[in-house]
Amino acid sequence: MSTAQTTLPSLGFRGTLRFMWTQLTSMRTALMLLLLLAVAAVPGSLFPQRRAGADIVETWIEDNPTAGPIMDALGMFDVYSSPWFSAIYLLLMVSLVGCLWPRGRQHLKSLRQPPARTPRNLNRLPEYGQLVLEADGPTPDQALVDAEKILKKAGYRTELRDGSVGAERGYTREIGNILFHFGLLGVIVFMGLGGLYKYEGQKIIVEGEGFTNNLVSYDSFTPGTAFSEERLHPFAIQLEDFDVVFDRESETHFGQALDYTATMQVTPAPGAETYQDTIKVNDPLTIDGVRMFLVGNGYAPNITVTDGNGDVAYSGPVIAQIQDPNVNSSLVVLKVPDARPEQLGFVGLFLPTSYTGDDGVAISIDPDAYNPELILNSYYGDIGLDSGVPQNVYVLDTETMTELNSRNNDNGGITLGVGDTYELPDNMGTITFDSWDRYVGLDVHYDPSKWGVGFFATLALVALVISLYVRRRRAWVKASAKDGHTVIEYGLLARGETFGLRDENIKLRQTFDTTWPVIPPNTSEDS
Amino acid sequence: MTPVNETLASYSELFMLIASFIYLAAFLFFSWDIATASKAVKKLEAEIATERSKQLVGAGGPAMDQPNQSRQFVSDDMEYTDGVKRPAANIGVAIMLIATLAHGFAVIARGMAASRAPWGNLYEFMTSGALVISVVYLVFLLRKDLRFVGTFVSGVVLLMMMAATVGFPTPVGNVQPALQSWWLITHVSVAVIATGIFSLTFAMSVLQLIKQRAEKNHSVTGFMRLVPSSLALENWSYRLNAIAFVLWTFTLIAGSIWAEQAWGRYWNWDAKEVWTFVIWVIYAGYLHARATRGWTGTRSAWLNITGFLALVFNYTIVNVYFPSLHSYAGF
Numbered sequence: 001m002s003t004a005q006t007t008l009p010s011l012g013f014r015g016t017l018r019f020m021w022t023q024l025t026s027m028r029t030a031l032m033l034l035l036l037l038a039v040a041a042v043p044g045s046l047f048p049q050r051r052a053g054a055d056i057v058e059t060w061i062e063d064n065p066t067a068g069p070i071m072d073a074l075g076m077f078d079v080y081s082s083p084w085f086s087a088i089y090l091l092l093m094v095s096l097v098g099c100l101w102p103r104g105r106q107h108l109k110s111l112r113q114p115p116a117r118t119p120r121n122l123n124r125l126p127e128y129g130q131l132v133l134e135a136d137g138p139t140p141d142q143a144l145v146d147a148e149k150i151l152k153k154a155g156y157r158t159e160l161r162d163g164s165v166g167a168e169r170g171y172t173r174e175i176g177n178i179l180f181h182f183g184l185l186g187v188i189v190f191m192g193l194g195g196l197y198k199y200e201g202q203k204i205i206v207e208g209e210g211f212t213n214n215l216v217s218y219d220s221f222t223p224g225t226a227f228s229e230e231r232l233h234p235f236a237i238q239l240e241d242f243d244v245v246f247d248r249e250s251e252t253h254f255g256q257a258l259d260y261t262a263t264m265q266v267t268p269a270p271g272a273e274t275y276q277d278t279i280k281v282n283d284p285l286t287i288d289g290v291r292m293f294l295v296g297n298g299y300a301p302n303i304t305v306t307d308g309n310g311d312v313a314y315s316g317p318v319i320a321q322i323q324d325p326n327v328n329s330s331l332v333v334l335k336v337p338d339a340r341p342e343q344l345g346f347v348g349l350f351l352p353t354s355y356t357g358d359d360g361v362a363i364s365i366d367p368d369a370y371n372p373e374l375i376l377n378s379y380y381g382d383i384g385l386d387s388g389v390p391q392n393v394y395v396l397d398t399e400t401m402t403e404l405n406s407r408n409n410d411n412g413g414i415t416l417g418v419g420d421t422y423e424l425p426d427n428m429g430t431i432t433f434d435s436w437d438r439y440v441g442l443d444v445h446y447d448p449s450k451w452g453v454g455f456f457a458t459l460a461l462v463a464l465v466i467s468l469y470v471r472r473r474r475a476w477v478k479a480s481a482k483d484g485h486t487v488i489e490y491g492l493l494a495r496g497e498t499f500g501l502r503d504e505n506i507k508l509r510q511t512f513d514t515t516w517p518v519i520p521p522n523t524s525e526d527s
Numbered sequence: 528m529t530p531v532n533e534t535l536a537s538y539s540e541l542f543m544l545i546a547s548f549i550y551l552a553a554f555l556f557f558s559w560d561i562a563t564a565s566k567a568v569k570k571l572e573a574e575i576a577t578e579r580s581k582q583l584v585g586a587g588g589p590a591m592d593q594p595n596q597s598r599q600f601v602s603d604d605m606e607y608t609d610g611v612k613r614p615a616a617n618i619g620v621a622i623m624l625i626a627t628l629a630h631g632f633a634v635i636a637r638g639m640a641a642s643r644a645p646w647g648n649l650y651e652f653m654t655s656g657a658l659v660i661s662v663v664y665l666v667f668l669l670r671k672d673l674r675f676v677g678t679f680v681s682g683v684v685l686l687m688m689m690a691a692t693v694g695f696p697t698p699v700g701n702v703q704p705a706l707q708s709w710w711l712i713t714h715v716s717v718a719v720i721a722t723g724i725f726s727l728t729f730a731m732s733v734l735q736l737i738k739q740r741a742e743k744n745h746s747v748t749g750f751m752r753l754v755p756s757s758l759a760l761e762n763w764s765y766r767l768n769a770i771a772f773v774l775w776t777f778t779l780i781a782g783s784i785w786a787e788q789a790w791g792r793y794w795n796w797d798a799k800e801v802w803t804f805v806i807w808v809i810y811a812g813y814l815h816a817r818a819t820r821g822w823t824g825t826r827s828a829w830l831n832i833t834g835f836l837a838l839v840f841n842y843t844i845v846n847v848y849f850p851s852l853h854s855y856a857g858f
Contacts, residue, residue: 026820031812035830038808044850051794080796169843191794200791247532253700260704283706293791308792434850453793455782464776468769468814499766 024091033092040088045081047071050274053079058215093185098431100181107174109215114159115166120474124428125476125491126498127505134485138484139477143516147477150511156475167475173496176466183460191413198447205241206317207437209239211264213444214292233288233446238265240276240439245426246368253324255367262294262440289448290525296441298322299330299350301374302434307339308427314338317437320350321394328352328367333372333396335383342428345396348376348414350436364524376414376431378405378424396404404428405483473504488512534572535640536699541653542633547688548660549626550681556619557677565749567611568600600752600795602757605671606714611753616674618664627661630688634658640699646719647702649846653691656683656719656842663723675754679730682844706840710785714778721774722838725810728771729835732828739825761824764831765817772810798849802841809834 023029030298048056051412058076086329114383122128138146146163148158156167169427201218203211213235238239245259268287281284285292302318307313313336320330334346353366354373381401385391404425407413411425416433423430472495480487490508493503512518584858600611634655646652664680667673702711739748739757744837754760783793794800813830816822 027815028821031815031819031822034812034815036810038805038812041801041805041808044796045798045845052797058798067620164605241590247701249701251533252698257703258701259707282708282785284788291791295790346631386842443791447792450793452786454784457783460777461773461780467771498760 002279009384021098022313024095026311027099030092030095030099031418032094033088036162037088037092040085043076047142048080049077049079051059051080056104069457089188093188097180097186098191100178102272103174104178106155107171107178111171112244115168118161118164118166118478119491122476122478122489122491127492127501129505129509131488131509131512131516131521132486133399133488134519135484137517140481143486143488144477145477146515147479147490147512150515151475151477154508163480164476164478167477168473169475170470170472170495172336172429172466173470174467174470176463176468176470179463180460180467182462183456183458186456187453187460190456192377193452194447194449196224196448198232198445199227199231200225200446201444202446203442204296204319205237205239205442206439207239207242208317209238209317211442212236218444224451233290234270234343235287235290236270237285237292238263239263241438242440244368244438244518257367260294260297279440290444292393293443293445294440295443298439298441299348299352299369299372299436299440301332301372301436303334303346303374304434305339305343305344305346305429307429308342309338309340311340312342313340313429315434317439319439323415324364325350326367327364329364331394331396334378335385335393335396337383339380339429342380343401344424344429345381345383345398345401346376346414346431347379347396347398348374354492361394369436372415372418372436374414375417376405376416376486377403377407378428378431380404393423415520471500473501476507488516529703532640533699535636539633539636539640542629542636543688543772544629545691546626547685549629550685550688553619553622553626554678554681554685556615556709557624557674557681560613560619560674561678561750561768562609562732563615564613564712564727564753567613567754568749571600571611573618601672603755604762605618605673605755605759607672613674613753616677617683619677620668623661623677624665626681626684627658627665630654630658630661633806637699643707643780644700644715647706648697648717649695649712650691652715652719653687653695656722657687657691659716659719660684660687660723660726663720663844664727665754667727673727675734675750676727676730677732680727683726689728693743698793705789708743708785708789710781710788714785717774717781721771721778722842724767724774724836726839728831731760731764731767735764735828736825739804739828757824761828765814766825768810768831772807772814775803775807775810781804798845799841802837802845804839806834806837809837 005157009332047340048060050057057072059398060077061072062069067176071077075084079085123130124466128268133143137143144160144165146161151158151165151167154169156169157171158165158167165489197432200224201221203217214230215221215229215232241261241263243259243261243263244257247256247258254443260281264276264277264279264285266285266287267274267276276311277285279292279294281294284294299320299322300315301320302315304315305313314334318332318334320332322330322349324330329352330350332346332348332350336344336346349362349364351362351364351370352360352369353364354375355365356362378403379396379398384397385399390398403409405411405414414422416422416431418433418435421430421432421518474493474495476491477488480488490500490512492505492508588690600608602608622637634645637651641647660680664673665724734754735757738747738751738754738760741751742757755763781802786795786800787793807828811835813827813834815829816827
């Protein structure tokens with residue numbers, strides 16, 4: 001930069017910048033930003049967020065055609081990644097650094113400096129005391145040496161001076177303060193790094209089935225921004241058995257699930273030895289830092305469908321979604337696009353313990369599978385998979401289909417126990433309820449940055465304790481000779497919070513009293 | 528899993544009810560103390576005046592001492608002093624202790640009946656939370672004269688007991704697998720202790736504002752004479768909040784660790800997480816306000832009050848109405 005430029009009116013510009021910087025790094029601005037952050041976080045709990053479920057947001061916007069789009073434009077459905085929320089915490093971080101950096105340097109300097117110089121009048125300090133020693137007591141110089149020893153023992157950093165001792169304590173308070181804020185920065189930085197390298201996915205596995213950790217195996221997958229496929233750890237797992245323990249003792253909570261255990265065969269890497277492990281709620285399975293969590297479960301009836309031509313058009317498990325967790329009645333949707341001459345579709349319920357009441361309606365009366373039954377309606381026609389519109393596997397669109405079986409038509413509904421086969425009307429084929437299995441819903445998470453977050457969060461907590469409870473104190477002791485007696489004067493000053501200063505004075509006084517032959521004061525000039 | 532002990536469970540419910548009634552009595556006595564404060568102060572002042580005039584007469588001087596409004600009857604360090612006689616408040620404290628014992632038995636019996644920590648649903652969370660508040664209060668009473676917040680504390684505890692037994696009665700049972708974790712004990716108990724302290728300082732800040740106004744108008748009368756100075760209230764609520772803030776930070780971190788273990792992510796902006804964070808930020812602001820020019824006194828008191836209101840919102844509205852992964856647990 002040329003000298004001409006620096007002398008140009010850019011001074012005003014730089015002055016403005018400096019002014020803004022001072023404003024930004026001032027305590028008041030930091031406080032305002034902090035409170036603004038609290039306010040800004042609230043809408044994210046009031047309105048549905050895309051990160052939690054995009055479909056709920058879309059429904060919300062559809063239900064509120066006026067407010068919806070406006071709120072969307074304001075980022076109310078993506079609060080925590082919105083520009084304004086990011087702006088607040090980024091400004092806060094900048095303000096924090098701008099505030100901490102000079103404070104850190106200042107403190108480093110003060111760490112290297114001796115305790116503050118001795119004030120002329122100690123009796124102006126908030127805590128002050130004076131004592132006169134017996135004539136045969138220590139000389140002023142000797143007394144100062146003693147005083148220095150006493151203060152050192154009390155954790156003070158001391159300096160013996162001409163006629164006085166200067167002492168200061170509690171330097172770690174400021175260190176704690178700086179480390180606390182530094183820890184918070186570390187947490188935010190590592191959370192950001194997590195957004196780059198983490199990945200997470202969901203997978204449903206039926207008993208007997210397996211899962212290999214590659215992209216195509218996942219039901220859904222959310223990568224971090226710097227994710228590449230070769231980062232996927234190449235392990236494989238197989239669900240051997242899923243066991244549920246129900247409460248059979250309690251009268252009020254009869255049938256409540258008490259324990260879930262998924263027994264897995266784990267192959268940690270291709271060619272590696274397979275071993276057995278379990279996943280429970282609150283107890284995930286960890287392979288190479290990849291964690292698998294048990295987040296859902298349910299029943300998967302095994303169903304075989306033959307079509308009108310007599311060919312097997314579907315055979316396998318169908319994931320049934322639990323509708324009522326008390327009795328585990330579950331929604332079954334089966335699409336058979338391979339069926340010919342007509343495509344077939346089935347919608348209905350899986351009832352683990354089916355019971356048909358007097359009204360002829362079957363319900364489940366227990367969450368465990370004591371008497372599993374399938375209650376289904378059937379449809380034929382165009383399932384609509386070829387239309388190009390993405391479909392939800394758990395919803396059968398019957399608009400372009402014709403109802404075949406239902407409680408409301410002459411053919412009636414389909415009720416199948418295990419092993420039962422039902423012949424569809426009009427020679428459309430058959431459906432068989434072969435058996436049932438349980439399935440588990442697994443969340444797969446990989447986030448190496450969590451260790452960094454955890455480390456800095458812990459650091460922040462420890463530093464917070466230090467910064468709040470270590471007391472910063474200054475103390476001075478003066479000694480002089482008067483009429484053959486040594487006169488001791490001392491004073492205490494709190495930097496910051498003054499709590500407990502009086503107690504410290506009393507304690508110091510007691511130590512002095514036991515160290516030196518103090519003449520009991522006949523006047524109560526100090527306490 | 529150990530079967531539920533139904534006999535113990537029914538004793539627990541009975542004692543919850545008994546404790547509620549005793550708390551009601553404590554609340555009434557503390558209220559009586561407020562109502563009679565004015566009289567007690569006048570009586571003491573009259574005694575002091577006669578004492579003084581006797582001395583002065585004895586010394587031969589004129590009796591010119593008048594009731595002095597600025598005379599302090601309470602210590603700013605909240606030490607117990609032999610000033611004003613407050614029999615109603617003392618009875619209130621004694622009754623509060625009995626209520627807490629009955630309450631403590633009820634909570635422990637509940638935990639033993641189910642063989643687990645007794646805070647697995649909203650009913651249990653509120654009843655054990657109320658117990659912690661009243662224990663925290665009694666512990667502070669051992670060292671500090673906090674009788675002036677007795678009405679508030681017994682009132683809050685009573686309210687929580689009523690809300691739990693009327694609003695969310697839940698028969699004792701085992702908890703679902705998601706709550707079978709060591710973190711249920713640490714995360715929740717520390718959160719409850721922090722809440723107990725925050726509610727104490729909330730009461731102090733409210734009194735601080737009232738007292739401050741009275742001090743300004745030189746109209747400190749009645750019960751306000753028995754409340755420490757606004758500056759003392761501010762200092763003490765800061766000290767207590769510094770403790771509670773550390774506990775709340777721990778709650779936040781412990782909750783994140785548990786979330787990582789149960790769901791695979793330590794932070795997901797779940798409604799409960801958002802509000803825990805919002806509360807943390809408000810109290811962080813409160814602590815900073817003390818070091819900010821122009822933000823001490825009234826403003827920091829309002830910050831503290833805001834923090835507590837957010838806390839109450841978190842435990843009530845967020846629990847009941849907000850969709851959250853925490854809602855299945857009831858807290």
